Amino acid sequence: xxxxxLDKPAxxxxxxxxxxxxxxxxxxxLNDDNPITIQVLGICSALAVTTQMKPTMVMSIAVIFxxxxxxxxxxxxxxxxPGRVRIIxxxxxxxxxxxxxxxxxxxxxxxMYKELSVFVGLIITNCIIMGRLEAFAxxxxxxxxxxxGLGSGLGYAWVxxxxxxxxxxxxxxxxxGFKVFEAIGFSADxxxxxxxxxxxxxxxxxxxxxxxxxxxxxxxxKTGYVEN
Amino acid sequence: MRQSNYYVILFSVILTIxxxxxxxxxxxxxxxxxxxxxxxxxxxxxxxAVMILDGSExxxxxxxxxxxxxxxxxxxxxVEKDAEGKQIVAEDVEIERQFKKTPKERLYPVFKYLGKDGxxxxxxxxxxxxxxxxxxxxxxxxxxxxxxxxxxxxxxxHAGETPGLGARITENEVQNRYKGKKxxxxxxxxxxxxxxxxxxxxxxxxxxxxxxGMSGATITGNGVNDMLxxxxxxxxxxxxxxxxxxxx
Numbered sequence: 001x002x003x004x005x006l007d008k009p010a011x012x013x014x015x016x017x018x019x020x021x022x023x024x025x026x027x028x029x030l031n032d033d034n035p036i037t038i039q040v041l042g043i044c045s046a047l048a049v050t051t052q053m054k055p056t057m058v059m060s061i062a063v064i065f066x067x068x069x070x071x072x073x074x075x076x077x078x079x080x081x082p083g084r085v086r087i088i089x090x091x092x093x094x095x096x097x098x099x100x101x102x103x104x105x106x107x108x109x110x111x112m113y114k115e116l117s118v119f120v121g122l123i124i125t126n127c128i129i130m131g132r133l134e135a136f137a138x139x140x141x142x143x144x145x146x147x148x149g150l151g152s153g154l155g156y157a158w159v160x161x162x163x164x165x166x167x168x169x170x171x172x173x174x175x176x177g178f179k180v181f182e183a184i185g186f187s188a189d190x191x192x193x194x195x196x197x198x199x200x201x202x203x204x205x206x207x208x209x210x211x212x213x214x215x216x217x218x219x220x221x222k223t224g225y226v227e228n
Numbered sequence: 229m230r231q232s233n234y235y236v237i238l239f240s241v242i243l244t245i246x247x248x249x250x251x252x253x254x255x256x257x258x259x260x261x262x263x264x265x266x267x268x269x270x271x272x273x274x275x276x277a278v279m280i281l282d283g284s285e286x287x288x289x290x291x292x293x294x295x296x297x298x299x300x301x302x303x304x305x306x307v308e309k310d311a312e313g314k315q316i317v318a319e320d321v322e323i324e325r326q327f328k329k330t331p332k333e334r335l336y337p338v339f340k341y342l343g344k345d346g347x348x349x350x351x352x353x354x355x356x357x358x359x360x361x362x363x364x365x366x367x368x369x370x371x372x373x374x375x376x377x378x379x380x381x382x383x384x385x386h387a388g389e390t391p392g393l394g395a396r397i398t399e400n401e402v403q404n405r406y407k408g409k410k411x412x413x414x415x416x417x418x419x420x421x422x423x424x425x426x427x428x429x430x431x432x433x434x435x436x437x438x439x440x441g442m443s444g445a446t447i448t449g450n451g452v453n454d455m456l457x458x459x460x461x462x463x464x465x466x467x468x469x470x471x472x473x474x475x476x
Contacts, residue, residue, distance in 0.1 A: 051392025082236045089243060096247045100254055107258040110265040118388040203392050204444045
């Protein structure tokens with residue numbers, strides 16, 4: 001993994017809170033440098049949790065939380081962390097944050113905890129987070145690292161939400177549990193006269209591969225990104 | 229300096245203490261709230277086997293009104309006190325812990341549903357069940373009619389089944405498939421209720437002992453089948469005793 005330590009601005013006066021460079025830290029991962037569609041990281045959870053919108057939403061929030069705060073902590077400690085154990089330190093920080101998320105879900109959103117606890121636990125192994133810590137947070141200032149984490153987290157979130165949207169829509173005929181097809185008349189007494197036939201493949205990870213593949217194709221087509 | 233062994237060890241120790249302390253504090257601080265959510269969730273599940281909860285009701289109060297509970301052993305005899313002479317409360321019996329013992333040593337809680345206004349006549353028996361899914365444990369509460377032969381409702385839950393696949397056992401749509409199914413065949417043998425492989429099975433395959441499966445979750449389905457069969461077996465003597473006293 002390449003380090004992309006940004007050159008520190010030479011001028012003395014402080015950089016504006018939302019300078020162009022900083023805005024790019026957030027906006028780049030949304031599109032041009034998206035962790036899922038361009039870097040193809042974090043695919044495992046993108047395939048696994050995206051059967052429905054609601055758990056995907058919770059998962060997105062959990063990942064954004066973990067990535068922002070682990071970026072912040074690692075960046076704050078970056079001058080103290082011994083190089084030889086830095087990966088372990090990064091893992092320890094991520095694991096702690098993930099466990100915190102899990103405990104909080106268990107206390108305050110028990111239903112979500114039941115549904116998601118496996119995947120929340122697996123955030124630890126989400127390559128996007130480790131990648132950001134190694135490539136960015138360990139060489140940049142805390143505030144920039146927060147922005148970078150936010151960008152990557154949001155970049156991850158919109159892609160998995162998009163995948164979940166299509167998978168829930170076609171796999172269960174619903175969005176956030178709301179039966180869309182039934183509402184527009186796909187039922188025995190609606191104008192179509194028959195129920196929406198749920199597409200079983202969309203519920204399986206295979207369906208996620210298709211949707212994700214199409215999203216990556218469309219997205220790379222637009223940004224003109226080519227792997228070399 | 230940052231690379232010396234001494235520094236690395238010191239750093240690791242401090243990091244471990246800080247992170248460990250943070251986790252311990254969180255866990256300790258949230259434990260009472262978590263315990264309450266688990267308790268609330270269990271009671272919701274028990275009630276969910278016999279009625280539809282829309283989330284607006286006071287679950288604890290409702291539970292106290294409509295549910296009566298007792299604990300029995302494998303032979304179907306009432307167990308009131310544990311080895312140390314302490315009162316056993318059915319709600320406090322941890323099915324997970326019981327599951328680790330052999331069936332004959334386990335305690336079996338029975339929850340009796342007295343109708344939605346809490347009369348004196350038993351409308352259904354709600355039995356906790358516990359077993360193995362694909363990734364982790366699965367459990368549930370099955371409501372049987374007073375004869376103990378007909379399923380009135382089922383609530384299933386899991387620790388780690390795949391969302392969208394095996395985790396669908398928690399959905400009403402899947403659980404409702406168990407309603408009205410029978411445990412015994414005409415020869416009075418326990419055949420339990422089986423979930424088939426695959427979804428949208430033809431009507432001809434579904435009868436009073438078979439329900440439609442979940443596509444992509446055959447192993448979870450098999451786990452549920454084994455769990456139900458086992459527990460119906462374990463509670464068999466209890467229901468035999470029940471019907472014996474009823475006919476006296």
